[in-house]
Amino acid sequence: MKYVIIGGSAAGIAAAAEIRKVDRKGELTIICKDKFYYSRCQLHMVASGKTTVEQIRLKPTGWAEDMGIKFMSGKTVFGLDTTNRTVTLDDDQTVAYDRLLIATGTKTFFPPLEGISGPLTFGLRNLDDALAIKEAGRTAKNFTIIGAGLVGVELAAELVKAGVKVNLVELAKYPLPLQLDQVCGAKCSKMLADAGVKLYFGTPAKKLHRSPEDAKPVALELASGEKIATDVLICAAGVTANTDFARRAGIDSRKGIIINDQCLTNIPDVFAAGDVAEYVDTVNGLWQLTAVWPTAVRQGKVAGINMAGGSASIKINTGMKTAISVMGTHFISLGQISNTKPEWSKHVFRNTDSRGGESIRILYTDGNALKSALLWGNVTDAGLYHEAIVTGRDISGDYLFIEGLDAAKRGRETMSVL
Numbered sequence: 539m540k541y542v543i544i545g546g547s548a549a550g551i552a553a554a555a556e557i558r559k560v561d562r563k564g565e566l567t568i569i570c571k572d573k574f575y576y577s578r579c580q581l582h583m584v585a586s587g588k589t590t591v592e593q594i595r596l597k598p599t600g601w602a603e604d605m606g607i608k609f610m611s612g613k614t615v616f617g618l619d620t621t622n623r624t625v626t627l628d629d630d631q632t633v634a635y636d637r638l639l640i641a642t643g644t645k646t647f648f649p650p651l652e653g654i655s656g657p658l659t660f661g662l663r664n665l666d667d668a669l670a671i672k673e674a675g676r677t678a679k680n681f682t683i684i685g686a687g688l689v690g691v692e693l694a695a696e697l698v699k700a701g702v703k704v705n706l707v708e709l710a711k712y713p714l715p716l717q718l719d720q721v722c723g724a725k726c727s728k729m730l731a732d733a734g735v736k737l738y739f740g741t742p743a744k745k746l747h748r749s750p751e752d753a754k755p756v757a758l759e760l761a762s763g764e765k766i767a768t769d770v771l772i773c774a775a776g777v778t779a780n781t782d783f784a785r786r787a788g789i790d791s792r793k794g795i796i797i798n799d800q801c802l803t804n805i806p807d808v809f810a811a812g813d814v815a816e817y818v819d820t821v822n823g824l825w826q827l828t829a830v831w832p833t834a835v836r837q838g839k840v841a842g843i844n845m846a847g848g849s850a851s852i853k854i855n856t857g858m859k860t861a862i863s864v865m866g867t868h869f870i871s872l873g874q875i876s877n878t879k880p881e882w883s884k885h886v887f888r889n890t891d892s893r894g895g896e897s898i899r900i901l902y903t904d905g906n907a908l909k910s911a912l913l914w915g916n917v918t919d920a921g922l923y924h925e926a927i928v929t930g931r932d933i934s935g936d937y938l939f940i941e942g943l944d945a946a947k948r949g950r951e952t953m954s955v956l
């Protein structure tokens with residue numbers, strides 16, 4: 539049996555490990571643009587110089603050989619022939635497969651902004667991006683980030699801690715609009731501003747002005763007319779799934795490659811998993827990209843088991859779970875916090891601990907079901923809330939527990955139902 543996996547990250551490596559658990563002899567090849575397997579989740583720390591490249595490496599040198607895996611690093615697949623079962627690489631090599639996994643993840647979405655193409659404009663999706671941002675930091679004075687989602691906020695926080703001037707531009711009125719409500723969003727804004735990040739929220743970017751001499755960025759102009767001095771522009775306003783060669787080969791794709799609960803595509807023996815795949819989110823029931831590491835690993839495992847002849851299916855599939863720490867404050871967002879439904883009830887719990895630290899819990903319920911939760915400051919029991927949200931179980935028996943949780947455990951508590 540010839541197994542080929544395209545993509546050597548969370549989903550691809552998880553699949554390879556599952557295949558090797560049951561098939562030690564089959565030919566297993568991973569083809570990957572990346573030079574080695576690393577944690578994408580820490581790229582902002584490499585960009586800021588806080589973490590070294592070696593520190594984000596996830597497997598020691600030689601791991602692939604030890605597992606009998608041919609790891610073709612630094613190679614890009616651009617062609618797929620599902621009739622003859624081959625993939626073609628950028629150096630014109632052809633690799634044959636019996637079972638194929640596409641685990642190619644996503645790439646940065648660059649907004650269609652006048653002036654966006656040119657030097658010193660980056661995304662943050664791979665190690666080369668992180669190293670390019672770090673290198674730019676040697677001479678650049680003003681960094682501007684478009685997009686205050688997870689990547690934008692984490693990067694802004696790390697860069698400002700490293701002593702760099704950072705501007706953060708966001709269309710919404712507050713950062714992390716998918717993960718936070720207005721109250722916690724305002725708190726997050728204050729923390730970033732207090733740390734020195736300059737915030738430009740509620741207005742879109744219009745044009746990147748570049749120097750006529752060397753085409754380097756000079757200023758980012760907002761729709762409001764304001765111009766922000768900018769030497770380096772980083773786009774963190776979304777991603778696009780790497781579906782190009784798969785689409786050309788006739789693999790059904792919308793935002794991502796459509797998979798079934800076994801991670802199979804519409805083509806026999808061609809699987810997809812991780813950020814590149816589109817599947818139903820357990821929490822909101824919508825077909826979407828999940829784009830978080832644990833889900834990529836879970837899908838990769840399912841694909842690997844099925845590729846090796848076993849039987850596995852996706853059970854829980856959600857990207858709507860975010861744990862983040864900004865300037866030392868932890869928070870976890872579970873389920874849909876933005877665009878909540880009018881019929882949901884919002885419950886707010888506030889608690890101040892003996893050292894003055896504030897924690898906030900915001901729960902949304904629909905009848906006897908917990909729909910989503912935002913835990914700010916104190917994130918204990920997140921697992922309990924997550925389980926209730928993804929299973930959609932009746933929590934009427936837990937109401938006392940949920941409402942009395944902080945009161946019983948942590949003393950002073952106020953609760954209001956809005």
Ligand SMILES: Cc1cc2nc3c(=O)[nH]c(=O)nc-3n(C[C@H](O)[C@H](O)[C@H](O)COP(=O)(O)OP(=O)(O)OC[C@H]3O[C@@H](n4cnc5c(N)ncnc54)[C@H](O)[C@@H]3O)c2cc1C
Pocket residue numbers: 544545546547548549550569570571572578579580581582613614615616641642643644662663664689780811812813814829830831832834
């Ligand atoms: C800065 C940053 C911070 C993040 N923080 C978190 C976090 O805190 N928590 C969390 O859960 N998630 C986080 N994520 C998201 C997480 O990294 C992804 O969900 C996860 O990496 C997805 O894994 P994947 O294997 O599906 O795809 P990816 O990790 O994107 O890997 C895709 C692989 O495919 C390869 N590839 C792509 N195209 C080709 C091609 N044509 N030919 C050959 N190889 C190709 C790439 O080189 C790469 O090896 C973060 C992401 C970023 C960028």
